[in-house]
Amino acid sequence: MAPHDKPLIEVHQLTLHYEEARTPTLNGIDFCLSHGETAMLLGSSGSGKSTLTYCLNGLYPGELDGTLKGKRYYYGVPYEKFEAGELSQRVGVVFQDPESQFCMLTVEDELAFGLENLQTPPDIIMEKVDWALEMVGLSDVKEAEISTLSGGMKQKLALACVLAMEPELLILDEPTSLLDPHARNSFIDTVIRLQKQKGFALLIIEHNLNEWLPYAERCLMMNRHGEIFYDGSITQGFLQHYETIRSEGIWIPELFRTAQELSDHDLIELGEEFPVRLESLAGKISTDSVSRKWKESPPKMPKAKSDKSHLYLQNVCYKHILEDITTEIKEGEWAAIVGANGAGKTTLSLLMAGLLDATSGNIHLNNKVMADYRDHWLWKEIGYVFQNPEHQFVADTVFDEVSFGLRLQRVPEEVVTEKTNQLLKRYGLFAHADRHPYTLSQGQKRRLSIATMMVEHQSLLVLDEPTFGQDEQAAKVIIDLLEQRNQAGTTLVMVTHDMELVNQHADHVLVMEKGKLAFEGTPAQLWQKNNRWLAHHHLQKPFRVRLEEAVNEREDHHELTGTQS
Amino acid sequence: MSKWKMKEIVVMSVLSVVFAVVYLAFLPVGKLLVGFFGPIGYDVIFGIWFIVSIIAAYIIRRPGAAFLSETIAAIIEVMLGNAVGPMLIITGMIQGLGAEAVFAATRYRMYNVWVLMAAGMGSAVFSFVWGYFLSGYAALATTYVATMFVARLISGAVIAGLLGKAISDALAKTGVLYNFALGKEHRRNKHGAA
Amino acid sequence: MNLQELNPSMKAITIILAVFLLAFVFDPITPLLFSSGVVTLTFLFGRVSLKSWSLYFVPFLIIAFGFFWTTLLFGDVGSKEGNMVTIGFVTFSEADLQVALSLSLRVLSFALLSLMFILTTNKTGFLLSLMQQLKLSPKIAYGVLAGYRFLPMMMTEWKAIRMAHRIRGLRRGKGISGRVQEMKRYVIPLLASAIRKAERTAIAMESKGFTGSKERTFYRQMKITLQDWVFLGVMLSLYGISVYCSVRWGYFQWYDGQL
Numbered sequence A: 001m002a003p004h005d006k007p008l009i010e011v012h013q014l015t016l017h018y019e020e021a022r023t024p025t026l027n028g029i030d031f032c033l034s035h036g037e038t039a040m041l042l043g044s045s046g047s048g049k050s051t052l053t054y055c056l057n058g059l060y061p062g063e064l065d066g067t068l069k070g071k072r073y074y075y076g077v078p079y080e081k082f083e084a085g086e087l088s089q090r091v092g093v094v095f096q097d098p099e100s101q102f103c104m105l106t107v108e109d110e111l112a113f114g115l116e117n118l119q120t121p122p123d124i125i126m127e128k129v130d131w132a133l134e135m136v137g138l139s140d141v142k143e144a145e146i147s148t149l150s151g152g153m154k155q156k157l158a159l160a161c162v163l164a165m166e167p168e169l170l171i172l173d174e175p176t177s178l179l180d181p182h183a184r185n186s187f188i189d190t191v192i193r194l195q196k197q198k199g200f201a202l203l204i205i206e207h208n209l210n211e212w213l214p215y216a217e218r219c220l221m222m223n224r225h226g227e228i229f230y231d232g233s234i235t236q237g238f239l240q241h242y243e244t245i246r247s248e249g250i251w252i253p254e255l256f257r258t259a260q261e262l263s264d265h266d267l268i269e270l271g272e273e274f275p276v277r278l279e280s281l282a283g284k285i286s287t288d289s290v291s292r293k294w295k296e297s298p299p300k301m302p303k304a305k306s307d308k309s310h311l312y313l314q315n316v317c318y319k320h321i322l323e324d325i326t327t328e329i330k331e332g333e334w335a336a337i338v339g340a341n342g343a344g345k346t347t348l349s350l351l352m353a354g355l356l357d358a359t360s361g362n363i364h365l366n367n368k369v370m371a372d373y374r375d376h377w378l379w380k381e382i383g384y385v386f387q388n389p390e391h392q393f394v395a396d397t398v399f400d401e402v403s404f405g406l407r408l409q410r411v412p413e414e415v416v417t418e419k420t421n422q423l424l425k426r427y428g429l430f431a432h433a434d435r436h437p438y439t440l441s442q443g444q445k446r447r448l449s450i451a452t453m454m455v456e457h458q459s460l461l462v463l464d465e466p467t468f469g470q471d472e473q474a475a476k477v478i479i480d481l482l483e484q485r486n487q488a489g490t491t492l493v494m495v496t497h498d499m500e501l502v503n504q505h506a507d508h509v510l511v512m513e514k515g516k517l518a519f520e521g522t523p524a525q526l527w528q529k530n531n532r533w534l535a536h537h538h539l540q541k542p543f544r545v546r547l548e549e550a551v552n553e554r555e556d557h558h559e560l561t562g563t564q565s
Numbered sequence B: 001m002s003k004w005k006m007k008e009i010v011v012m013s014v015l016s017v018v019f020a021v022v023y024l025a026f027l028p029v030g031k032l033l034v035g036f037f038g039p040i041g042y043d044v045i046f047g048i049w050f051i052v053s054i055i056a057a058y059i060i061r062r063p064g065a066a067f068l069s070e071t072i073a074a075i076i077e078v079m080l081g082n083a084v085g086p087m088l089i090i091t092g093m094i095q096g097l098g099a100e101a102v103f104a105a106t107r108y109r110m111y112n113v114w115v116l117m118a119a120g121m122g123s124a125v126f127s128f129v130w131g132y133f134l135s136g137y138a139a140l141a142t143t144y145v146a147t148m149f150v151a152r153l154i155s156g157a158v159i160a161g162l163l164g165k166a167i168s169d170a171l172a173k174t175g176v177l178y179n180f181a182l183g184k185e186h187r188r189n190k191h192g193a194a
Numbered sequence C: 001m002n003l004q005e006l007n008p009s010m011k012a013i014t015i016i017l018a019v020f021l022l023a024f025v026f027d028p029i030t031p032l033l034f035s036s037g038v039v040t041l042t043f044l045f046g047r048v049s050l051k052s053w054s055l056y057f058v059p060f061l062i063i064a065f066g067f068f069w070t071t072l073l074f075g076d077v078g079s080k081e082g083n084m085v086t087i088g089f090v091t092f093s094e095a096d097l098q099v100a101l102s103l104s105l106r107v108l109s110f111a112l113l114s115l116m117f118i119l120t121t122n123k124t125g126f127l128l129s130l131m132q133q134l135k136l137s138p139k140i141a142y143g144v145l146a147g148y149r150f151l152p153m154m155m156t157e158w159k160a161i162r163m164a165h166r167i168r169g170l171r172r173g174k175g176i177s178g179r180v181q182e183m184k185r186y187v188i189p190l191l192a193s194a195i196r197k198a199e200r201t202a203i204a205m206e207s208k209g210f211t212g213s214k215e216r217t218f219y220r221q222m223k224i225t226l227q228d229w230v231f232l233g234v235m236l237s238l239y240g241i242s243v244y245c246s247v248r249w250g251y252f253q254w255y256d257g258q259l
């Protein structure tokens, strides 16, 4: 095959219909991808991005229950001409869920598995395994069991497995969703460095593309009907289709959003395309224009501040995971717990909700020792939203799920029905009231799990990564709901990797480091810390803070050079 | 085997893993019952040890599902550490064959309550014969052996057949079996009723 | 010889064979001698830590003891003749004692054999060798490995579900139907999420080029070497010696269905 005169992948009028689905999931998709090219695939949750992945690496139609129409070519050769498994080698995929893409017990065996399938001789497997581990920086855990790795390490291992097979096209399906900001950046660096070395083409699926912007030129955007409505430069595309993108629920990178807002206020000239680097946006604006603009934006609604302690942790330790944590959360506060992967955030949140018992130390709720509360009273005081919403479903339908708490309280049935319906409508779940909670989409499940916590009137809500894996619309719905509750006086504690969320909503930030509390204060105080400190804790300043700094720096620099000349 | 989809195989082995743990958990229960009631104690709950064949066959509906799932469960039990050791694999294969024989007799076309109960009883028969030779029930009084046999049959039909069906149906209701034979049947019934 | 380095399939076959052979014998001496041999081998050649061995062994010991006293009390040998022995309040015949001892030692020897296997065998190696030596289909072997990985995951999920139920205000079920409901609320979500994950795992395996074909190379080659035959020989001789001693000392008995 003379490779390079034909595009690497060519897809023509690809239409996919899952059995039993009312409408096709992919709808007349057309596109080409050349050798060594990089493209982003964007679309709201459930638009069919992962489905397209399966079509591209040849898994469908073999594994598909449904119909697939249209033509697919690989270097000009129709897909049907390839032997089973051959395309899987040439198109490598890192899947969405890092938990469920391994089949062996140890790191080494998992890497070897793919190579064995290609009938690579054992001595060459050995070399490639070492090489791939070196590339992603996992050489130290070569013989470790996969179940002992952290989420971030698993995502790296998945990458290494695919790399070892030396694909010509690498597809990454939300590869960084579980990573802390620092780990995310280093993952992206690794991928880009390897692409330079090996020259594979890259197709990246990601909700939040902030960090990818400097590296990707081209993007494909899918709408809810499974059609590609834009194919071209990212910077131009977002400018031209800004409103469509918003209504589709696709995340708009902070950089673009800010540029758009500034341009709406006539503070900058946008021209033909959005800037892709913070510095280039910073180059266009001045300090006072920025501060003017942000002073105009309405400040957060003032809350009735209370000085009453709601949750008080005193020298709390938990096994070997948490060490000597002392902190206080005031009534009506919105607190955020941040920190590197594996720092102990989830564990701390579980302790705060009374779901784990501290090994030593005391936890007070409303000035009363938590251990003194009876188990069945605690749930009236505290709500907890788990990272995995499926865990907390207890009923067979969405309706029963929401009304469950009310029924436990022996509220009369008419009231239950009325209240539940009202809630379902508010959360956009009314149409799905009869479905089993498991059959909802990821975003809907998350909203349902939050809704079930809202029927009670707990005074404290603890949430573990409430917006992870959501598209922009779904995330916004969730945040608005939380904001309402918080306004009404509920104390919120959330674990998150999203610095924008922290910056915009939290009053109080706790930074965890290896099981200890490394910092406590307001977000503004946190952003005062120097970059070395933040990097050490795997944090990143939110976009606006970085932008302001860049503008200031530039102006300082100007002044300096000005005086020199 | 070549007709099986990979996801059917992995789902089957995951079911086997889950029930291997359940099987291990029920061993002490059996021991306790034997302590109270003598050898018949085991037979009363023996059905639990066939349940994965019924569930796997009912969900996946392919030739070999009953036999393989029971065999895999036995392999997993050995990997987890079971008193009987590698020997258990053979016991598992024999129990699986019992259920498989019933499904084969319907040419893998019928999966109603009666067939599932019969499959549980099939496992009971095969395992009883195997146990007869291995543990030597020959030494016991004939009527007692007969009672044991009946107890095991009922247990196979009720615990493996009925409970197995109930668990699978509850799973189908959640929608996770969307791409499996049982999930498809549930959808058809739902549409048929609507 | 090193038990850890033996071929797992051969080791399994050897051990199954030993179980079969032991099953034909029913006296206290043969299993006692044989087990002592097995324990010696396990520690001399198995590099097994005493701690993990005891962890497994103690439950078996309890089970064996259970067999011992239940047989003594409920055994249907029931001979009230011959020499009687009294321990505390209970009295029984020497014949009963021998049956009870035989049975519990037999159970114990089965357990010790399987401990020898389990504690010296790498799980992945076992399946690899089932594939390479016993021609198990790769589709099944890798399916099992994938399934095995789910265990630790499900432990974590179980804990999470328990906590979630607590926060929803669910209390422990009362009565039988309450208990059934409670089990259902645990088991169904656990199985459902396992099935979902299994589906995704299968897709990931295929996308790594796995087709289930038998034509594949193996990173870890499992071979049958002289060692494996030596082990078989050692185990058979151990059996032979145990039986011989038992016959010499006049305890030997074929198994004819005692319980």
Ligand SMILES: Nc1ncnc2c1ncn2[C@@H]1O[C@H](COP(=O)(O)OP(=O)(O)OP(=O)(O)O)[C@@H](O)[C@H]1O
Pocket: A018, A019, A021, A025, A043, A044, A045, A046, A047, A048, A049, A050, A051, A052, A096, A441, A442, B178, B179
């Ligand atoms: N195996 C399947 N059978 C039937 N329907 C499916 C299947 N897989 C996905 N779907 C449906 O197809 C649609 C597209 O799913 P897909 O996973 O491709 O979305 P996505 O764009 O990757 O979303 P996300 O960003 O949430 O990962 C969804 O509505 C989903 O419910």
Ligand SMILES: Nc1ncnc2c1ncn2[C@@H]1O[C@H](COP(=O)(O)OP(=O)(O)OP(=O)(O)O)[C@@H](O)[C@H]1O
Pocket: A150, A151, A152, A321, A339, A340, A341, A342, A343, A344, A345, A346, A347, A348
């Ligand atoms: N049940 C457990 N047993 C042993 N170690 C545990 C357990 N749960 C968590 N850990 C360990 O404790 C540490 C903190 O875990 P935790 O889940 O609280 O981290 P996290 O900060 O929430 O991380 P992430 O951002 O990746 O979710 C990790 O190193 C983890 O491996």
Ligand SMILES: [Mg+2]
Pocket: A049, A050, A051, A096, A173
């Ligand atoms: Mg997806």
Ligand SMILES: [Mg+2]
Pocket: A345, A346, A347
């Ligand atoms: Mg966490």
